[in-house]
Amino acid sequence: MELSAIQLESIINEAAELGAIAALTKTGTIKPYLKKSEAFKAYGRNRVEHWLEAGLITPRKDGNYSAAWRLDRIELEALSKSIKILQMTTL
Helix, strand or coil, X not given: CXXXXXXXXXXXXXXXXXXXXXXXXXXXXXXXXXXXXXXXXXXCHHHHHHHHHCCCCCEEECCCCCCCEEEXXXXXXXXXXXXXXXXXXXX
C-alpha cells in the first residue's frame, strides 16, 4: 500500500498530537482519565458505546456500587486517531 504525501502528513500530525496529549497527561496538566459523560461529549455517545461494546476501550471503576466509570484518555485518543487515519487511507 502506497501513501500519498497528504496521508503521510496526516499520520505524522495525528502521532504528534497523541504524543503531546501523552506528555500533558504525564505532567499532570490534563487528567489521564475521562468520566464516561466527558468521553460522550468529546467523541460522541454512539461512538464511545460502540467502542465499549466491541472491547476496543476498557472502562475502569474506582470503587464499588455507584463509583464513576473512567476511560483512559490516551486509549480514547489513540483509537479515535487510528480510525481517522484508516478512513483517510481508504479514500
